[in-house]
Amino acid sequence: MSRNSIIALIVFFVAVIAFFVLTRHTETQQRVQQNVLSFVRPLFGLTSNLSAKAEAVAKGMKTLPQLEEENRQLKLTNEQLTLRNQLLNDMERENTGLRNALGFKQRSQFKLVPARIIARSSATWWTSVQIDRGERDGLDSDMPVVVDEGLVGKTTTVAENTAYVLLITDEGCKVAATVESTRENGILSGERTSSGNAPELSLNFLAKTAVPQLKPGLKVFSSGVGGVFPSGLVLGEIRSVEMRALDARARVSPAVNLARLENVFVVVGQRETPPAPTPAPRTR
Amino acid sequence: MNTLAFFGIVLVAQCVAILAQHLVPTIGPLFDARPLLYPVLLAYGALALPFGGMLALAFCSGLLWDALTAQFLVQRAAGGGPPQLVVENSLGWSILLYALLGALIHGLRPLFLRGRWDIHCLASGFCTVAILLTEYLLMTFRRGGLVFPSTLWPRIFLPGFFAMLAAPPVYFLFNYLANLLDYRVRNEAPS
Numbered sequence: 001m002s003r004n005s006i007i008a009l010i011v012f013f014v015a016v017i018a019f020f021v022l023t024r025h026t027e028t029q030q031r032v033q034q035n036v037l038s039f040v041r042p043l044f045g046l047t048s049n050l051s052a053k054a055e056a057v058a059k060g061m062k063t064l065p066q067l068e069e070e071n072r073q074l075k076l077t078n079e080q081l082t083l084r085n086q087l088l089n090d091m092e093r094e095n096t097g098l099r100n101a102l103g104f105k106q107r108s109q110f111k112l113v114p115a116r117i118i119a120r121s122s123a124t125w126w127t128s129v130q131i132d133r134g135e136r137d138g139l140d141s142d143m144p145v146v147v148d149e150g151l152v153g154k155t156t157t158v159a160e161n162t163a164y165v166l167l168i169t170d171e172g173c174k175v176a177a178t179v180e181s182t183r184e185n186g187i188l189s190g191e192r193t194s195s196g197n198a199p200e201l202s203l204n205f206l207a208k209t210a211v212p213q214l215k216p217g218l219k220v221f222s223s224g225v226g227g228v229f230p231s232g233l234v235l236g237e238i239r240s241v242e243m244r245a246l247d248a249r250a251r252v253s254p255a256v257n258l259a260r261l262e263n264v265f266v267v268v269g270q271r272e273t274p275p276a277p278t279p280a281p282r283t284r
Numbered sequence: 285m286n287t288l289a290f291f292g293i294v295l296v297a298q299c300v301a302i303l304a305q306h307l308v309p310t311i312g313p314l315f316d317a318r319p320l321l322y323p324v325l326l327a328y329g330a331l332a333l334p335f336g337g338m339l340a341l342a343f344c345s346g347l348l349w350d351a352l353t354a355q356f357l358v359q360r361a362a363g364g365g366p367p368q369l370v371v372e373n374s375l376g377w378s379i380l381l382y383a384l385l386g387a388l389i390h391g392l393r394p395l396f397l398r399g400r401w402d403i404h405c406l407a408s409g410f411c412t413v414a415i416l417l418t419e420y421l422l423m424t425f426r427r428g429g430l431v432f433p434s435t436l437w438p439r440i441f442l443p444g445f446f447a448m449l450a451a452p453p454v455y456f457l458f459n460y461l462a463n464l465l466d467y468r469v470r471n472e473a474p475s
Binding site (some may be wrong): 001002004005007008009011012015016019020023026027029030032033036037040043044047119120121122123124125126128130141142156157164166170171172191192193226227259 | 419
């Protein structure tokens with residue numbers, strides 16, 4: 001080994017030891033990741049915008065008759081939706097009135113922050129995506145991420161203007177779950193080597209006695225236990241059930257097609273609602 | 285000066301490759317295998333750069349890769365204790381792995397000096413497989429239960445194969461750049 005190589009080796013080890021000492025706390029390591037993510041965020045945002053524009057251009061190449069037909073359809077849909085909206089408004093008013101009359105608490109609603117996926121993790125063994133919202137938008141770590149079909153995952157590292165979302169298909173994302181029309185509870189998590197195109201989830205710790213009730217096709221919802229994920233979010237559908245030595249396990253197909261995700265919503269809290277009016281005292 | 289300029293080019297290319305890796309999708313029909321370009325550049329750097337340059341490249345690559353891919357999770361104790369932040373495969377371990385792989389590949393330099401492009405090709409495949417396998421072993425050890433499903437092996441070896449396919453163009457491109465800069469790979473062994 002030449003003298004230069006020995007010097008280089010010593011410098012390298014000193015640098016590595018210094019790095020390990022400086023980042024010995026996990027919080028410090030996460031801060032390093034936050035800074036790196038904030039630094040590369042414009043680059044990912046730019047490439048994401050470019051690909052979205054290219055896709056839009058490819059989709060937008062339509063002939064005049066096609067555009068006229070699309071316009072006609074959109075007008076029709078608009079009329080239908082306006083009518084439906086009016087009907088729903090009436091129903092909401094009626095519903096609120098009935099709830100107030102019965103003294104029920106207003107059903108909690110989520111406060112959502114819309115976000116766009118700007119990059120997918122390049123790691124082979126961890127499944128996460130990067131979104132274009134961060135601390136500046138009120139995001140914090142461990143916040144549920146949803147779409148209208150169901151749960152997507154939860155936030156992990158949150159930088160100033162971007163955040164990582166750990167997908168439900170990752171083994172590290174564990175959700176307390178309950179099976180539709182049964183009282184069966186379990187913990188849902190991804191597979192260690194889950195694949196993006198045909199991912200499968202595992203619902204573990206089910207009672208062996210419940211196996212006859214657990215039919216394929218039954219929906220799995222979040223149970224709200226644990227405090228991270230609110231209850232009632234659709235997680236997936238049972239595919240099969242197998243007995244194990246101490247418990248039963250169900251294979252679940254996720255409700256959300258994670259390979260085609262573009263836009264998601266981060267649940268940042270519950271929507272503030274005005275307190276329900278106190279029912280008037282009854283008079284005889 | 286030429287060495288420094290060439291090192292700069294390899295380093296920038298490596299950083300771009302790591303960042304661009306986020307935009308490379310997995311190949312669904314091939315067991316979700318993901319083509320990885322940065323191990324190809326790491327292998328080239330280990331063969332073409334001096335030992336010190338290889339170590340610097342391993343340091344920067346490992347740091348950037350870990351910073352972009354480390355997974356931080358908040359763990360809550362069952363008894364309701366305070367939440368704890370944990371990290372899977374902590375930041376910095378890739379630096380050591382890349383330096384170790386780089387040092388092994390650097391030992392093949394005498395063959396590389398004879399213009400053997402196939403050495404870089406084999407080193408790229410080896411480097412990719414070793415990185416993926418080590419990442420998986422560390423992860424599965426940490427999570428508990430050494431699980432080796434059948435879908436694991438294609439996801440480790442196919443990227444290695446892709447790396448071997450990508451290696452010759454990378455070799456010839458960087459050799460061309462080295463010629464432009466008048467950079468010559470020299471044997472560092474003491475005479």
